[in-house]
Amino acid sequence: MGKPVEGGKVPLIVKAEPSGFCFGVRLALQKLERALGEKGRVYCIGEPIHNPQETARLEDLGLVIAESVEEIPENSVVFIRAHGLPEEKKNLLKERNVRLVDGTCPFVLNVQEKAALLAAEGYEVVVLGDALHPEVEAIAASAEGKSVVVPPGGDLPRYLEGSRIGIVSQTTQRPGDLSDLASKAAFVGKEIRIYNTICGATVERQNAVEKVAPEVDGMIVIGGRNSANTGKLFDIARSLNERTLWIEQAGEIDWRWLEGKDKIGIAAGASTPDRLIHDLIRMLATTQGVKEDGR
Numbered sequence: 001m002g003k004p005v006e007g008g009k010v011p012l013i014v015k016a017e018p019s020g021f022c023f024g025v026r027l028a029l030q031k032l033e034r035a036l037g038e039k040g041r042v043y044c045i046g047e048p049i050h051n052p053q054e055t056a057r058l059e060d061l062g063l064v065i066a067e068s069v070e071e072i073p074e075n076s077v078v079f080i081r082a083h084g085l086p087e088e089k090k091n092l093l094k095e096r097n098v099r100l101v102d103g104t105c106p107f108v109l110n111v112q113e114k115a116a117l118l119a120a121e122g123y124e125v126v127v128l129g130d131a132l133h134p135e136v137e138a139i140a141a142s143a144e145g146k147s148v149v150v151p152p153g154g155d156l157p158r159y160l161e162g163s164r165i166g167i168v169s170q171t172t173q174r175p176g177d178l179s180d181l182a183s184k185a186a187f188v189g190k191e192i193r194i195y196n197t198i199c200g201a202t203v204e205r206q207n208a209v210e211k212v213a214p215e216v217d218g219m220i221v222i223g224g225r226n227s228a229n230t231g232k233l234f235d236i237a238r239s240l241n242e243r244t245l246w247i248e249q250a251g252e253i254d255w256r257w258l259e260g261k262d263k264i265g266i267a268a269g270a271s272t273p274d275r276l277i278h279d280l281i282r283m284l285a286t287t288q289g290v291k292e293d294g295r
């Protein structure tokens with residue numbers, strides 16, 4: 001990371017607000033930590049949160065990450081992360097007599113319910129999102145096999161021409177991409193129903209970055225490299241300020257990057273723990289003499 005700049009100006013930190021854990025992640029982790037405290041060992045299919053440092057901390061408390069249902073021992077405790085889990089996998093787990101600790105975010109449950117409703121009412125369900133993301137996998141599965149996933153900027157498949165199309169969105173998508181998909185659907189479907197299932201927490205964090213990024217000399221976005229929502233914050237920040245860094249922890253900063261910057265913006269994804277944000281601010285403040293903006 002190099003050495004702190006000596007004799008430079010004292011830059012000011014402007015933290016995008018809100019930043020860091022959203023309601024759904026905080027709630028899910030509270031449930032997980034309670035289960036770990038009671039049971040000692042808790043299994044999770046996939047990482048419980050898209051943040052390697054937080055996942056490592058939870059593993060120290062007894063979390064065991066499994067790749068598939070088949071790896072879960074009978075009669076164990078299994079945590080369902082905020083992204084949710086397809087119903088079919090939940091049923092397979094129940095056959096193994098496991099106790100489920102359901103950390104599915106209520107907003108993600110809402111998307112699953114809307115997808116199921118659209119499918120039940122005969123719509124072809126289109127999910128705006130990343131097909132490989134576990135949240136999208138669970139949403140698509142709720143639509144009883146009548147769904148297709150379209151990425152941001154993607155086109156609708158031709159077989160939907162003349163269909164009744166029902167649209168939902170992965171919670172972390174951008175409103176502009178949803179409206180783009182809706183416009184395309186208007187040229188294709190004979191009837192369109194859209195549920196705006198983008199999560200407010202995501203939009204708020206994106207708006208906060210849009211506000212801060214243009215007014216600072218450099219932006220630091222902190223969060224897991226495997227975090228979709230952090231990646232979006234980084235993309236937004238960089239589109240408005242090319243002097244944008246994406247780090248997972250404070251120690252990654254090369255201090256030379258701070259040279260000549262009077263004002264530094266900080267933003268954190270919805271899966272970034274408070275302690276990593278505080279560490280970053282503390283490190284900047286103690287080694288660089290940076291002041292935090294009181295706003």
Ligand code: SF4
Nearest residue numbers: 022024105107171199
């Ligand atoms: S970003 Fe929104 S939908 Fe996703 S876990 Fe957080 S509160 Fe829930």
